[in-house]
Amino acid sequence: MIGVFDSGIGGLTVLKELLRRLPGYRFIYFGDTARTPYGTKSPETIIRYALEDTEFLLRHGARVIVVACHSASSVATEALKAHFPEIPIFEVVTPSVERALAVTRRKVIGVIGTRATIESRVYERLLTERDPGVKVYGRACPLLVPLVEEGWLNKPETRMIVKKCLLPLKMRGIDTLILGCTHYPVLRKVIAAKAGRRVTMVDPAEEVAERVRAYVEENAPPPLEKDGEPLIFVSDFTPAFEEVARLFLGRRVKLLKAEDAPV
Amino acid sequence: MIGVFDSGIGGLTVLKELLRRLPGYRFIYFGDTARTPYGTKSPETIIRYALEDTEFLLRHGARVIVVACHSASSVATEALKAHFPEIPIFEVVTPSVERALAVTRRKVIGVIGTRATIESRVYERLLTERDPGVKVYGRACPLLVPLVEEGWLNKPETRMIVKKCLLPLKMRGIDTLILGCTHYPVLRKVIAAKAGRRVTMVDPAEEVAERVRAYVEENAPPPLEKDGEPLIFVSDFTPAFEEVARLFLGRRVKLLKAEDAPV
Numbered sequence: 195m196i197g198v199f200d201s202g203i204g205g206l207t208v209l210k211e212l213l214r215r216l217p218g219y220r221f222i223y224f225g226d227t228a229r230t231p232y233g234t235k236s237p238e239t240i241i242r243y244a245l246e247d248t249e250f251l252l253r254h255g256a257r258v259i260v261v262a263c264h265s266a267s268s269v270a271t272e273a274l275k276a277h278f279p280e281i282p283i284f285e286v287v288t289p290s291v292e293r294a295l296a297v298t299r300r301k302v303i304g305v306i307g308t309r310a311t312i313e314s315r316v317y318e319r320l321l322t323e324r325d326p327g328v329k330v331y332g333r334a335c336p337l338l339v340p341l342v343e344e345g346w347l348n349k350p351e352t353r354m355i356v357k358k359c360l361l362p363l364k365m366r367g368i369d370t371l372i373l374g375c376t377h378y379p380v381l382r383k384v385i386a387a388k389a390g391r392r393v394t395m396v397d398p399a400e401e402v403a404e405r406v407r408a409y410v411e412e413n414a415p416p417p418l419e420k421d422g423e424p425l426i427f428v429s430d431f432t433p434a435f436e437e438v439a440r441l442f443l444g445r446r447v448k449l450l451k452a453e454d455a456p457v
Numbered sequence: 458m459i460g461v462f463d464s465g466i467g468g469l470t471v472l473k474e475l476l477r478r479l480p481g482y483r484f485i486y487f488g489d490t491a492r493t494p495y496g497t498k499s500p501e502t503i504i505r506y507a508l509e510d511t512e513f514l515l516r517h518g519a520r521v522i523v524v525a526c527h528s529a530s531s532v533a534t535e536a537l538k539a540h541f542p543e544i545p546i547f548e549v550v551t552p553s554v555e556r557a558l559a560v561t562r563r564k565v566i567g568v569i570g571t572r573a574t575i576e577s578r579v580y581e582r583l584l585t586e587r588d589p590g591v592k593v594y595g596r597a598c599p600l601l602v603p604l605v606e607e608g609w610l611n612k613p614e615t616r617m618i619v620k621k622c623l624l625p626l627k628m629r630g631i632d633t634l635i636l637g638c639t640h641y642p643v644l645r646k647v648i649a650a651k652a653g654r655r656v657t658m659v660d661p662a663e664e665v666a667e668r669v670r671a672y673v674e675e676n677a678p679p680p681l682e683k684d685g686e687p688l689i690f691v692s693d694f695t696p697a698f699e700e701v702a703r704l705f706l707g708r709r710v711k712l713l714k715a716e717d718a719p720v
Binding site: 206220227228229234235236270299309336337339340341342343346350351354355430431432434457 | 490491492493497498499502505535561570599600602603604607609613614617618619694695697720
C-alpha cells in the first residue's frame with residue numbers, strides 16, 4: 195500500500211497523478227485538514243506534523259510514503275528519512291529539480307510556492323548543487339492557495355494576482371517555472387498564460403508520480419484484486435473540503451474522518 | 458488577569474481595544490498559530506480547540522476569558538460556559554448583535570465573516586431572536602483573511618475582492634454591517650468605502666472590549682503595579698507572525714512561543 199500525505203487536500207493533485215499511473219495498486223491518503231495549512235508555520239512545527247502524518251500512514255499499512263506537501267518536502271524530508279530509515283520516502287521537490295534542469299534552455303528557473311517553501315530556499319540549493327551555472331528565482335505567492343480553495347480558478351482577481359506574482363520572475367527572464375505547491379496545478383492554465391508561451395511549466399505532482407511508478411513497478415507487483423478506490427482520510431471533515439477535493443482529484447471523492455489522526 | 462484567545466494573531470485587534478480601555482490590568486493572550494485558521498474547520502474541531510485554548514489561559518492564571526475568535530465565539534461559547542461554569546466568558550458575537558440592533562435604522566443588517574461563522578448562522582439567530590422584524594444577510598468572505606495577512610491592505614485586488622464580497626449585501630439594502638472576523642477591523646477603511654457612507658460599521662472588537670471593561674471595573678480593582686505589557690503567547694512562532702501582529706496591535710510586539718500549548 196502506498197501512503198500519501200499532505201497538509202490538507204491539495205495533495206490530491208499528487209494522488210490523481212499516482213492513480214493514473216498505477217491502476218490496481220492500493221493507496222491511502224492522509225490530509226491534515228485539522229491543522230492545515232503548513233506553509234505559514236515554522237520548520238519545527240512542520241517537521242513534527244510530518245512525522246505524525248507518516249506514523250498515521252504506516253499504522254494503517256502504508257509501506258511506501260509520498261510527501262505531497264511542498265512545505266513538508268522542503269523542511270521535513272531529512273527528518274523523515276532519519277526517523278524511518280527502512281521506508282522508501284518520496285517527496286515532491288527533488289524530481290521537480292531534476293526535471294527543471296533537464297528542460298531549461300537558458301538556465302534561468304523560477305519557483306513559486308508558499309512562504310515556507312520559498313524561504314527554505316530548498317529549490318535554489320538543490321538546483322545550484324546539481325548545476326552551479328543555473329540561476330534560480332523564488333517567489334512566495336500565499337494568496338493562490340485561498341483563491342483555489344474558494345474555487346476562484348479563472349476570475350479577474352485571480353488573473354491579476356497571478357500576474358503580479360509572476361512579474362518579478364518574468365523580469366528575470368525565467369524560461370522554466372516550477373509550480374512549487376500542491377494547489378498550483380489547478381491554476382496551471384492561468385499561470386501558464388501569465389508566464390507566457392516561452393516558459394516551460396514543471397508540475398511536481400507529475401514528476402513525483404513518475405518516480406513512484408518506476409520504483410513500485412520494479413519492487414512490488416500490483417495486487418490481484420482491482421478494487422482500486424483509494425482510502426482518503428482527513429483529520430477534520432467539512433462538506434466544503436469534499437467540494438474542494440473534487441477539484442483536485444478531478445472526480446467525486448468520499449473523505450473519511452480519521453478518528454486516530456494526530457492532533 | 459484577563460485571558461484572550463484566538464485561532465491566531467488576528468485577535469490582537471480585540472486585545473488592542475482592551476488595552477486601550479483597561480490600562481493597568483494584566484492580560485494574557487494565546488494565539489493558536491500552530492492550528493490557525495479555525496474558520497475553515499468543523500464545529501467539533503473548533504470546540505475542542507477552544508476548550509484547550511481556554512485551559513491554557515486558566516493554567517497561566519487568567520480569571521476572565523475573552524473569546525476573540527468569531528468562529529469559536531459562534532460555535533464554542535455554549536461548550537465553554539458548560540465546561541467552565543465559574544469563569545466569566547465573554548465572546549465577540551453577542552455584544553455586536555446588540556450594538557447592531559441599536560444602530561440599525563431600517564432593520565436590514567449585513568454580516569461578513571469566515572465560512573464557519575456565516576454557516577453557523579449565529580448572528581442571524583441571535584439578531585432575529587431579539588427582534589423578529591430584523592432582516593439579516595450573511596456573506597462569507599474567506600479571501601479577506603489571507604489578504605490582510607499578506608499586508609495587502611489597500612491594493613487594487615483587495616478593493617476588488619471587498620467590493621465583490623459586499624455586492625450582494627448592498628443589493629439587499631443593508632444599513633448596518635457587522636465585521637464578523639478579527640481581521641476585518643484592519644480593512645475597515647476599505648470595507649466602509651465599498652459599503653458606502655450610509656452603512657454603519659459594527660466592530661466586534663470595540664463592542665466586546667466595552668463589555669469587558671464594564672465587568673472588570675465593577676468586579677476587580679486594577680492591580681497596583683502598572684508594568685502593563687501583555688503576555689502574548691503563540692503555539693507556533695515565525696518572524697512573519699510578528700510582522701502581522703504589529704499590524705493588528707498597532708505597535709511592535711514580542712510573541713512568546715508557548716512550550717505547553719495544546720497540540
